[in-house]
Amino acid sequence: MTSTTLPEWLQPLAELASSVEAEQLAPRFPHPPQDARPAAVLICFADGPRGPELLLTERAVTLRNHAGQISFPGGASAPEDVDAVATALREAEEEVGLEPSDVEVFGVLPRLWLPPSNFAVTPVLGYWGQPRSLEPRSPAEVRTVIHHPISDLVDPGRRFSVVHPSGWRGPAFEIGTEVPLWGFTAGVVARLFDRVGWAQPWDETLTRDLPELT
Numbered sequence: 001m002t003s004t005t006l007p008e009w010l011q012p013l014a015e016l017a018s019s020v021e022a023e024q025l026a027p028r029f030p031h032p033p034q035d036a037r038p039a040a041v042l043i044c045f046a047d048g049p050r051g052p053e054l055l056l057t058e059r060a061v062t063l064r065n066h067a068g069q070i071s072f073p074g075g076a077s078a079p080e081d082v083d084a085v086a087t088a089l090r091e092a093e094e095e096v097g098l099e100p101s102d103v104e105v106f107g108v109l110p111r112l113w114l115p116p117s118n119f120a121v122t123p124v125l126g127y128w129g130q131p132r133s134l135e136p137r138s139p140a141e142v143r144t145v146i147h148h149p150i151s152d153l154v155d156p157g158r159r160f161s162v163v164h165p166s167g168w169r170g171p172a173f174e175i176g177t178e179v180p181l182w183g184f185t186a187g188v189v190a191r192l193f194d195r196v197g198w199a200q201p202w203d204e205t206l207t208r209d210l211p212e213l214t
Contacts, residue, residue, distance in 0.1 A: 005104060005127075005129070006104070006106055006127055007047060007052075007127070009052055010045060010052075010106070010127055012196050012197065013045075013106075013107070013125065013192075013196050014106045014107055014125070016107075016192075016195055016196050017106070017107025017108065017109060017125055018107070020109060020110070020192075020195060021110060022110035022111065022112055024191060024195060025109065025110065025112060025123075025187070025188055025191050025192065026112040026113065026184075026187060026188070026191075029112070029113040029114075029115055030110075030112065030113065031111075031113060032111055032112070032113040032118075032119075032120035032121075033113070033118075035118070036113060036118050036119060036120035037076055037077075037117075037118060037119050037120065038076070038077040038084070038087070038119075038120050038122070039074065039075060039076045039077055039087065039114070039119040039120065039121045039122070040074055040075075040077065040084040040085070040087035040088040040091070040121065040122045040123070040124055041071070041072035041073065041074030041075075041088060041091075041121055041122075041123050041124065041185075042055070042072055042073045042074055042088040042089065042091070042092045042098075042103070042124050042126055043072055043109075043123050043124065043125050043126065043188070043192075044072075044073070044092065044098070044103060044126045044127070044128050045125075045126070045127050045128065045150075046127070046128040046129075046131035046147070047129075047131070048131060048147055048149060050149040050151065051149055051150065051151055052149070052150040052151075053131070053147050053148055053149050053150060054148050054150055054153065054189070055072070055073065055092075055096075055098070055128070055134075055145070055146070055147060055148075056070050056071065056072065056145075056146040056148055056175070056181070056185070057070070057071055057072070057073055057095060057096060057136075057142045057143075057144070057145055057146065058070055058142070058143045058144040058145075058146060058177055058179075059071055059141065059142065059143065060139065060140055060141055060142060060143050068143075068178070068179050069179060069182070069183055069185070070146070070175065070177060070179065070180070070181040070182075070185060070186075071184075071185045072123070072185055072188075073088075073091055073092035073095045073096055073098065073142075074087070074088055074091045074092070074121070075087070075091040075095075075141075076119065078090065084108060084111075084122035084124060085105050085108065085124050087122075088122070088124035088126075089103060089105075089124075089126075093137075094137060094138060095136065095137060095138050095141055095142045096134045096135070096136060096137060096142060096145045097134055097135065097137045098128070098134060102128055102129070102130060103126040103127070103128055104126060104127045104128075104129065105124060105125065105126050106125050106126065106127055107124075107125035108122060108123075108124055108125070109122065109123040109124075109125065109188075109192075110122075112184075112188070114184050121184070123188060131147065133145075133147070134147075144177070146175065146177070148175055150198065152173075152175065153173055153175075153181075153189065153193070154193060154198050154199055154200050155200070156200050156201060156202035156203070157202075158173055158174040158175070159171070159172075159173060159174075159202035159203075159206075160172050160174070160180075160202075160203075160206040160207060160208055161204070161206065161207045161208075162180065162182045162207065162208055162209070162210050163207050163208070163209055163210070164210060165210070169207065170182060170183065170186065170187055171186045171187060171189075171190040172186050172208070173186055173189070173190075178211065179210070179211060180208075180211075182210065
């Protein structure tokens with residue numbers, strides 16, 4: 001899938017969207033079980049003041065699931081949502097005030113399983129042509145809105161792996177927040193960037209423990 005309105009730097013990602021497989025984005029938990037609840041997230045790109053950027057949110061520390069984590073805007077599907085795209089755009093508007101009409105959807109990735117909340121998550125790719133500063137619309141869900149430069153996400157000096165108390169080990173990114181970008185969102189970012197050719201070599205032996213939320 002390509003678009004004449006997308007910037008040139010996003011065209012390879014649009015082309016990849018139609019062929020990437022779930023196992024390539026989430027090799028450990030690629031396929032949701034039948035009882036998983038449908039959900040969607042918006043992977044929204046824009047041209048920011050420091051170049052291409054990705055829209056992220058810092059979740060509220062009071063949430064039952066994924067408290068304090070860095071994530072894409074998104075959440076569970078509602079009965080009125082006609083599809084995953086509708087869910088992703090609605091959730092982004094409710095959480096951070098992003099107008100659905102301002103987003104060009106240019107791809108839909110395979111559904112992935114998020115075991116802690118048993119969500120079957122469909123990542124939706126979008127381009128925000130006229131970005132502006134956003135603030136949380138739902139403080140009970142979102143603590144901070146982050147417009148993060150992709151140049152920082154691919155900086156080898158900001159890449160490492162985290163080790164969960166359970167022994168799980170996965171990719172992480174230092175983005176200047178109390179808790180790094182890790183878990184489901186970091187896994188999708190890391191593997192998507194790898195496949196599209198944006199990632200740079202980094203020290204894969206470097207690990208850190210997850211900090212406790214304060």
